[in-house]
Amino acid sequence: MAVSFAPSKTSKSACRCRLRSTDGCPRRHAVGTPLCLPVCARATRPQLPYTEAVLQETLRLFPPLPFLMREAKEDVDLGEGRVAPKGSTLVLHVHSMQTSGDLYPHPERFMPERFLPDTKAALGPSDANAYAPFGVGARMCVGYKLANFVAKAVLVRIYQRFRVALHPQQRLPLRMKTGLSRAPADGVWVTLHPRQPAGSAPPAAK
Structure with a gap:
């Protein structure tokens, strides 16, 4: 139950956060596939590079995990003369890391191009470990592939069938709540x- 519950919460959160950014991303590229193409087919997945990039950028700005906790197996040099001794509990705030200007160009901007092969070197993280939604x-979420697949399938189906716009009552910036997930x-x-x-x-005018 827990294994299936966690990816479903992550997928739902990612979809909602992605729809919040709908005004800043072309629908045609976000879908990137004909309306008749079956999203769940294995052969379809490589044909959705921009959709995958959109999802990754959404998870960068709105990571489902609020923080990561690890126990130091040895003394860890934190820089600037600070050392975490062996046995310490280290807590990493994921959102702060993934929106750091030291690691990402224009960190607050929604830019799926960060995760496309041709532009990843220039726009992506300067350290591969700086992306950890x-x-x-070894303790990475075991359900991340399922969560990604469900979120991608839902988003593509929505954009295939509808034009999406933010409602006038939507509050911006998006206010997040933190529990077991964000x-x-x-x-x-x-x-x-x-x-x-x-x-x-189109329907005839009356």
Whole structure:
């Protein structure tokens, strides 16, 4: 139960945070696939590089894990003359790391290009370990692949069928609440407009 519950909460939070950024990302590229293409098919996944980048950037700005805790197995040099002795409990604030100007160019901007192959070197993190929305190492969240897949499938289906816009009542900046995971405190308000099927004529004016 716990294994299936955790990815579902993460997927829901990621989808809501992604929809909050809907005004700043082209829908055509976010979907990146024809309307008839089955999202869940294995062959479809490599065809969605921008969708994957959008999801990764959303998880960078709105990581589901508020912090990581580790026990130091040896003395750790923290820099500036500070040392965490062996046996210390180290706490890493994930959001602060993933929005640090020392690690990311323009850290507060929503830029999926950070995670595209052609632009990752220039816009991505200066240290590969600076991106850890699901943790790192042997204790990384075991459900992260499922959470990513569910979030991607849901977002693509939404954008395939609707044009999405922020609702006028949506509060910005997004206020987050922290518990076992991070999620929008007030939800995310959007307006959905059904897409016109390809090849069909718009309804006649009355």
